[in-house]
Amino acid sequence: MLPPARPAPPVPATGTRRGGALTPGASLSSARVAWRHSLRFRLAATYSLLALALIMLISLGVVSLLLSRMDQQFNARLNDRAETLAEAFTNPGAGLGKTAGGVGAYTMLIDGDGKVYATSTALNDYKDAPFPFQKPGNVMIQNTPVRAVERKVGLVGTLWVGLPETELIAARQSAVSALLAALICTPLILLLVGWWVGRRALSGLQGAANLADQIDPTRSLATLPLPAREDEVHRLLSAINRLLVRIEAGQAREKQLLGQIVHELGAPLTVLKASLRRAEERTDDPEVRRAALVADELTFTTQDLMQLARGQLELKLAWHYIPARTLQERLERLVPGTTFAGDWTGGILCDPDRLTQAIRNLLANARRAAGPNGSVTLTLKETADRLTFTVRDSGPGLPPELGERIFEPFVSGAGSSGLGLSVSRQIAAMHGGGLSGGTHPQGGAEFVLTIPGAALGDED
Incomplete structure (x- = not known):
């Protein structure tokens, strides 16, 4: 009587079950796309960059226009004060009711020899001294930037009028700081908004x-x-x-x-x-x-x-306990020219037909890869709980681009139908083992098929 077959351990699966069927790709559904490869991120980044460029152009235009208007208003106020003072000195009666100076205004009267003979209170240090500036424009007075203009006042001489630019410079700095802050904060806000909108749109x-x-x-x-x-x-x-x-x-x-x-x-x-x-x-x-x-x-x-x-x-298995020599003889007849190595004196608990079919597929592929003059070796190694069949050939090895796909149905690297390795792996899995393959470091392909050992006691 044959010994009862041990149940095969479950084969690990990478998918889930849906309606009783294994869905191999289901494990991918939970995988997250890297943020740098995400379509949402690319859309948000593109939207942010375009919006930033547009906002930058508009902001630069607005700030430039604002600064230009501020400069024009400052020049208009300076010229207005200079005209009012010049008219007051030229025609004293025409300046009644008009403000000539104002807080912070600087004035000097210069005679024909270039000597200052009258100044406003803040410029008393320049009185009765040569005119200190070569021409009107931007000058520094007591560490204060001042913009000045000149007017001819007939017999009086030359009128020099200046206004401090401190407030104008502060306004410019505030506008530039606001622009820089907007350019820094806007991309971050746009990126977050774009990410959220893209997530909603692509859900x-x-x-x-x-x-x-x-x-x-x-x-x-x-x-x-x-x-x-x-x-x-x-x-x-x-x-x-x-x-x-x-x-x-x-x-x-x-x-x-x-x-x-x-x-x-x-x-x-x-x-x-x-x-x-x-x-x-x-x-x-x-x-x-x-x-x-x-x-x-x-x-x-x-x-x-x-x-x-x-x-x-x-596939379905019919379990038998056979001598390893019986399997070797069947394989010798099916794939001539195979070199057998290892220990073939023990016994194997398996489906003889299916195991023969699995190893025969490996040997046939090896013979096809090695050619008529190449070598194909089948080595059997037995341990306490496992039998290992190693098939190695002297061919060119496995195509590196196929990888694990070599075990999928209809995938072949040698021009065959591509079913052999898929069937062999399934037979090994049904026996409670597995099948792996790769290129040996010394050349040629190497496939390793493992199944559990019989582990029979004296009574069995």
């Missing part, structure tokens, strides 16, 4: 992306919900839904065609197997025996294709 697109990650391609492709507003997001999701409908229709046609092909191959293979079995019993020819084993492998492949056409690639 439908983000929800659709999360739902798209949860679509199980092995089942019916559900369409994405459309937002109520018929905007660009609505148009994009509508186009994606139409694409999903076309994909689902194409998958249905492919499955139907695959099922028809498998059905057409099944009947001839059944007849071929029966004929080869009878010929093997009559002749005991090793070539006929090998052909019969190849026909068995083709039958397994057609069964896998039929299950794939039905939308699932699920």
Whole structure:
């Protein structure tokens, strides 16, 4: 009596279950897009930069106009005071009722020899001294910036009038400071507002992306919900839904065609197997025996294709305890030229047909990669709780751009159908083990298939 098979440990999955089906992409739905790659951030940053440039141009124009007007008003006040004083000295009666000086005004009278003979109170230090300034304009008086003009007053001489620019300079500095503060604070405010607006505007697109990650391609492709507003997001999701409908229709046609092909191959293979079995019993020819084993492998492949056409690639195991030598002999007949290494004296608890199919796929791929003159080695290593089958070839190794995709159905780096490695990994997983592959540091591809050991006691 055969020993009972130990239950295989659960195979880790990266997805979630929805309606009983594994959704491999569901784990991506919770992934957050890096802020620097986010569409919301790019839109907010673009909006902020454009708004900042526009605000900067407008602000510079407004501040320049404001400063220009302030300068014009200052010059008008200065000229008005100078005209009033000049008229008062020239025609004393015409200046009645007009304010000649004002708080903070500076005045000096200069004779024809360039000597100051009369000043306002603040400029008494310059009285009876040569005129200290070469020409009117901006001068410094007692550490105060002053803007001055001159007027001829007939026989009196020259009238020099100045106004301090302290308030004008303070107003300029206040305007420039306000402009700089606006240019610093505005981008931050615009960026936050743009981020919030972008988040609100693109919320439908983000929800659709999360739902798209949860679509199980092995089942019916559900369409994405459309937002109520018929905007660009609505148009994009509508186009994606139409694409999903076309994909689902194409998958249905492919499955139907695959099922028809498998059905057409099944009947001839059944007849071929029966004929080869009878010929093997009559002749005991090793070539006929090998052909019969190849026909068995083709039958397994057609069964896998039929299950794939039905939308699932699920295999069933028939557990047996066999000597490792039996497995070695079957593999020697299926893939001639294989070098066997390691310890093949123990026993293996497995489905012999399925395990043979898994290792045979690895050896066939290795032989195809190594070529007729290359080497293919299968090494069996047994530990207390695990059996490890290592297949290594002398070929060029695995394409680095494929990575783990090499185990996906219909993905191949050697021109084959791409089903072999996918089936082999599933068989290893159903036995409670796994299959990994890569390029060996010394060259060539290396695949490692592991299954649990039998761990039989004396009673078993």
